[in-house]
Amino acid sequence: MHSFFESDLSFLLFLPTFAIIGALYCAFPRQPRSALRWLADVVVVLAAAVLSIVAMRWGFRASVGTGGALWKQIVATLLAYGVFLGVLAIALPLRAAWLRKRGG
Numbered sequence: 001m002h003s004f005f006e007s008d009l010s011f012l013l014f015l016p017t018f019a020i021i022g023a024l025y026c027a028f029p030r031q032p033r034s035a036l037r038w039l040a041d042v043v044v045v046l047a048a049a050v051l052s053i054v055a056m057r058w059g060f061r062a063s064v065g066t067g068g069a070l071w072k073q074i075v076a077t078l079l080a081y082g083v084f085l086g087v088l089a090i091a092l093p094l095r096a097a098w099l100r101k102r103g104g
Helices: 002-027 035-062 068-103
Strands: none
Touching: 002 035, 002 068, 035 068
């Protein structure tokens, strides 16, 4: 149980931020709003969350140096946040192109 709090605390602390960013990703643009688009958005946000957890755990285990236990949390948090935003940043133009292709 102690290991969980050490390695997953970063994700739990950023969960509200991830939820807000994920909701904004799914909400905009407002149209077109189909079941397929909704499913694709949810899959992207879930993939971003899973990859964020993987990056966070890797960062927690890989961080070494003189920073101590706090440095491990900082590295893990930065990686988790960066990967989450990175996945959404990659998916955003892909989704826009997909929506243009389907709409026109």
